[in-house]
Amino acid sequence: MAPLVRFAPSPTGYLHIGNARPALLNALFARAHGGRFLLRLDDTDRERSTEAFAQAIETDLAWLGIVPDLRARQSERSAAHGAAADRLRALGRLYPCYETPEELERRRKRQLGRGLPPLYDRAALALTENERAAMEAAGRIPHWRFRLEPQVVAWDDLVRGDAHVDCASLSDPVLVRADGSYLYTLPSVVDDADLGVTHVIRGEDHVTNTGVQVQIFEALRAVLPVFGHHNLLTTADGEGLSKRLGHLSLRSLREAGYEPAAVRSLAVLTGSAEAVRAVESMDELAGLVDLGHISRAPAKFDPQELDGLNARLIHTMPFADAKTRLAAIGVSDAVAERFWLAVRANLRTVGEAADWWRIVEGPVTPVIADAAVTAAALETLPPEPYGPETWKAWTLAVRERTGAKGKALFMPLRLALTGLEHGPDLAGLLPLIGRGRAERRLSGAVA
Template sequence: MTVTVRFAPSPTGHLHIGNLRTALFNWLFAQRQGGRFVLRFDDTDKQRSRTEFADQIAADLAWVGVAPDRVIRQSERLALYDGAAERLKAAGLLYPCYETPDELDRKRKRLAARNLPPVYGREALRLTDDERQALEAEGRRPHWRFLLPNFADDPLQPQRTEIHWDDLVRGPQTVDLASLSDPVLMRGDGSYLYTLPSIVDDGDVGVTHVIRGDDHVTNTGVQIAIFEALDLTPPVFGHHNLLTTITGEGLSKRSGALSLVSLREDGLEPMAVASLAVLVGLPGAIDAMPDLAALAERMQFEGSSQSASKFDPSELDRLNADLVHAMPYADVADRLAAMSVPSTDAEAFWLTVRANCARVADAAEWAEVAFGDLDRTPELSDEDRQFVTAARDSLPEGAFGPETWREWTGALKQATGRKGRALFMPLRLALTGRDHGPELAALLPLIGRQRTLARLG
């Protein structure tokens, strides 16, 4: 059996970090098992689904390194769902209901007032053919509910019926079908809700494992029942905990909070985003993984948090900086070229400045320092200005190299008696305009003699 997983976003907005968490749990699990990853667009909602969102979702996944083995779109598979619905109707397992949303809401409120669970009472099963015809003559169009197998002989007398599964993340789980309403699978306009198309696709594609957020735990009992009603083998289910904002709010594609688009535009590296998306809430430290293979090795569901995990965006800055500080030149060569860093000095430049960059884009500031004109005038005391001017006359002869800074400052120390901060800081301010930055021993050869002389006045 080939392990097959799927990630099934609705193309109604941008992916956020919580969506990526689900996508990566599936992708990494499939990679470890030598399996397949299916990207399925749940786009049956014609009013809200957009092609541009689907394209952006594919681009976001590619940015992180996720390449689907297959892409399917539910809008192109309606005939499959129609066939499944007809089979359920023929078996008496999909029945028409005529209540309006307001009527259903009033029923729920009446049950709540009596301290009863808000479970649909299957009143539609009591309707005669004449009553159905009269309702349709009024202009009502039925929505269709799946009849849960939670009774012995009479569906109007439900009884405790347990569905069990061994959850990949949460361990043994039980849902009582008698505690649930018969789910609506089709709307009055004939369109499908999420459940039936998802089950039909999982069966058709051969999905073996469904890894998703724990807000679907209760749904799983219902879905297992529908799988079995359609003579399909239910997959192994796993439900991971959800991410919230630092204030505890849920994430939403429509709000744009922590969207991958915004994180990418902010200059973050994909592995910083992927590492935090996966590792938050799992056992062990949250470290920046260098690639998806390393992240797959770290991913483990055993011992993971059962409650929602708060996503702290500031952690992204730390992880991103860790990645950038260790990033080899080959990984940034194209980006440095876009900053007009001279190709002859680009590798030496990157190895000099990367420890001072939280994002690769920060290198642009140091490129101006090394190869351009200073964007700020250093503030020096009269005494320090005199020292800098004298230092200009003490520059070693010849081309600047890795020993130039040591030779120069060593001679200045002997000539002036200055040492430590009093010696180095005026030179740093004059040469870079900043009181911090890369090691000047490595930066000085990049600045070069001509710019050094100009900056020392």
Template sequence: MTVTVRFAPSPTGRIHIGNARAALFNALFALRLGGRFVLRFDDTDRERSREDLKVAIADDLGWLGIRPDIMLSQSDRTDLYDQSAERLKAAGRLYACYETPDELERRRRRQLARGLPPIYDRAALKLTDAEHAAFAAEGRRPHWRFRLDGRPVGWTDLVRGEQIVDTASLSDPVLIREDGSYLYTLPSVVDDIALGISHVIRGEDHVTNTGVQIEIFEALGGPVPTFGHYNLISTVSGEALSKRLGSLSIGSLRAAGYEPMAVASLSVLIGSAEDIHAYRSLAELAGHVDLARVSMSTAKFDPHELDMLNARLVHGLAFEAVADRLAALGIPGASGIDPRAFWEAVRPNLVTVPEAAQWWRIVMEGPQAEPPSQGEAGTAPMAADRAFLAEARAMLPAEPWDETTWGTWTKTLQTATGRKGRDLFLPLRQALTGVDHGPELKKLLPLIGWRRTSARLP
């Protein structure tokens, strides 16, 4: 059997960390076992589904390193769903209902008032042919429900172990809307059968739905896949993720300059027994993701943790890996500065690659109104510091400069002024960069050069 998994987003919004986590769990599972990954757009919601969002979702997945073996849209497969629906109708498992939402809500309230579970009472099964005809004459169009067996449905879950859902406690699910369009449930099962999906890996919010879908698999005579339901994630504050939480959308994280493997690693390792580490490829990460070691408690997604993972990856990036990205930021432009030397100077102080542009402006232009994210704005020099800086300017070594220049210059200043430690180094750093912390000045000073250094000293 070829392992085949699927990621089935609705193209009604950009994907966020939670969606990406679903895609990653499936893609990594397939990668680990030599299987296939299917990207299936669940676009049965005709009003909200958008073609441009399909493109955006596929692009975001590609950024994460996920490239589907098969890609399809449910909107192109309606004939297949129609055939399955007719089979279920003929078998008496799909039946027509005419209640309006208001009628169903009133019925639900009556059940609650009587202490009964608010599930559909199957009143439509008792309709006579004459009553069906009367509803049709009124212009009412039916929605169609799947008649559940009302029994315990069990499976061995890849994450949660033995699971049982008693479908007797559930309403018969609506599979077809009044307008003839399909809700998620039936097309999902039909496609899983048609595509040979062997494993369905998704969030724990689908556990109850799995009991329903297993009954539909069996009613259609299809093989029931193996299911796995992993824990959900929330923000540190406990807020559930949604497509409207833009700061954690994959698109926004890309725009902010995060590395795809930092996002991927954190997404699947939080809430598991594995140590959180930024792996350099999906193939490497796949060897460290075991669904059996995923916790059943909600995992917290901490952006600060993402920053730390991303910084570790950035600090290990060779110049060749970022040269094109630096060029897109205007580095080195026509400056004549060696971009490799610049990268090696600023790399240890970056969280994201685009932050290099902030240090580039400091090298070229001097202190900035807004300091780099890893820097702390310096204070205006005191009168004594201004005198010291003027003396420092007078003692600037002649060019050419290299990494020994900073040490030579500061030793000369120490001898001449008696300053040492923070009193010696901090005023110079503040004057040259505008911040209290940053890249090693022995590496930064040759990039700034004599002319720019002299201009920044009084």
């Protein structure tokens, strides 16, 4: 059976580079195995979930190259969640608890003070019907906990191999809040089961959740998916990534001019057996991803590495891929291809081409660093048309006239023509600048 994977973000903020990792690993797994990708918005947090964030998630995924085959929203499946909760109640696996947060916190502190793990003591299970009725008559509304069996849950993890969770070491998790809303755990199981998810690939921070959820799957007599828990992306300093790190949001990376292929490559290949490199194609990247070869150590995301990957992509980017973006910054169609081939080796992002188009078009304030060299250059400036060999022939003439060579020859010309000490090869820029602007700049005029 072809796999069905899912990416299940909460629309409570913008996706960041850490979210890109599970989204891509799922999408690439589906691509490699002829499967489908489900985008399921876990929007049970009614206060913080917004339609704007939901739309932003779709936009970010599309930018990464992920187009979902299926879509679902947990907020539209509350009837299924309620039916599952009722089944668990009938089985005696979901039971009401009446403690307030303050009472639970006091118990937790007492347990810690006695050197005991702060587990829920299941006091609610000992309440009689009369005691529960008295609690509710006093205005207490219960929250509902899932009664875990004190057993070791084991599975063959796609990433980690043999994996297990000792549920005897866990508190019975709250599945339903006092206001009737659901925590992540139950809707996730119900939706995975009902929608036919075959593989759950997510971060290793969900390993304990998997132990709990396996018991819920089994209590509901649902088919268990295959689980895989990959390592998490961290900052270079080892700090966990979160939505608070706005500069690493996919939206910010896109606006900063990074290429999706660079972001994809670093998000997926970091912390794997594959060397990190820029991989253009989603199909090629899917062929490189082997979940069983992902490291168990945290995967450190270094923005400087992203800069390098992005620059390497730009340096070899065909004109056809840059054409539309060059037009958007005003580059003339007549010279756009020649301009792109002249400047791309000096760019980190396509957007930086705008700076060099301003150098070509002007106005530029020239810097006359050596009057003798620029005067000779002006006197020997050849007539148009200019081509790839014009620069070489012209600088040879200036050298013969002045005796200047190397940096003493080329730097004064660069400063006069561009106003800058560094930049693209002037053999490619000079034909774009043209004789008229070159003549005025060599004369010291702003042009």
